[in-house]
Amino acid sequence: MSDLAIYDKYQHLLFERRGNGILWITINRPEHFNATDKVLHWELSKVWLEVGEDPLTRVAVITGAGRAFSAGGDFGMIDEQHNNFRRVSEIAKEAADVVYNIIDCPKPVISAINGVAVGAGLATALMADISIMAHEARITDGHTRLGVAAGDHAVILWPLLTSMAKAKYYLMTCDFIDGVEAERIGLVSRSVPLADLEATAMEVATKLATGAQSAIRWTKRSLNLWLKQSTPAFEASLAYEMLGFFSDDCREGLDALQEKRDPDYPSARD
Structure with a gap:
């Protein structure tokens, strides 16, 4: 049996062991810019439970296949959620698990943000303990552009990492941020040229994987108490x-995204 057998159930995530206890995870829907469909959304919420229990893994690195890290919610998935109480209830639980399961995973998680990251993909990228972003990559929370409030990770993480002023600006406007600016405002740990991203992520992962494991894990656990204090928010x-x-507004936001036009939100009409 393969030592990766515990991950066999994952359809849109690829797993590779790179030595020193480093598990390399790749979001693998490149033909859809790694957008989160129902399957991938569930996988991003649950994989950290396996990582936490995996005796061969000391550090996990997650990145995207192709040109994107993860380009937000798949339009079909979002369309199914609209006015669908059952589906919204399921998504709410999974969205919470993306955040809580990364926080509670005892192993350090590193994100190597190679391209555009939006929505649940961005939550995964920024909830990682260390986020390394390519200069050329671009991120946006994207929720208010869709016509829904910024949820997922944003309200607890962005004000803590940047400032309340920056958080309000970017979460309400949905302006894109490149890697250089994201590092400048403190939203990501480091930004490097895309050509150096994988090597840099491996260098940092190796440093953590060969370090004092209990000390590193307890430091993560202690620092994440700041996030847990923000649970009500x-x-x-x-x-x-x-x-x-x-x-x-959500219906119009989704239609506008699919039709590649500016939205005309009903709530903003005279």
Whole structure:
């Protein structure tokens, strides 16, 4: 039996052991810019449970195949959520698990952000303990552009990493940020040229994988108490996001994205 057999159930994630206890995870829907469909969304919420229990893994690195890290929610998945209480309830649980399971994973998680990251993909990228972003990559939270409140990770993480002023600006406008600016405002740990991204991620992963394991894990656990103190804000933001999937603005936001046009939100009409 392969030593990766515990990951056999994952369809859109690839796994590779790179020595020194480093597990390399690749989001693998490159033909769709690694957008999160129902399967991938579930996988990104659950994989950290396996990583935490994997005796051969000391550090996990996650990146995207092709030109994107993960380009947000698959349009088909979002369309199914609109005005669908059952599906919204399922997504709410998974969105919470993306955040909580990375926080609670005892092993360090590194993200190597190689291209565009939006939505659940961005939550995974930024919730990682160390985030390394290519200069050329671009990220946006994207929720208000869709017509729903910023939920997922954003309300607890962005003000802590940057400032309340920057968080409000970027979460309400959905302006894109490249790797250089993301590092400048403190949103990511490091930014390097795309050509150096994989080597840099491996260098950092090796440093952690060969370090004092209990000390590193307990440091992660202690620092993440800052995030756990923000649980009420996170739960509120997630509830507001899910409420938005029952709105006309969300319907218009999704239609505009699919039709590649500017949205005309019903709530903003005279």
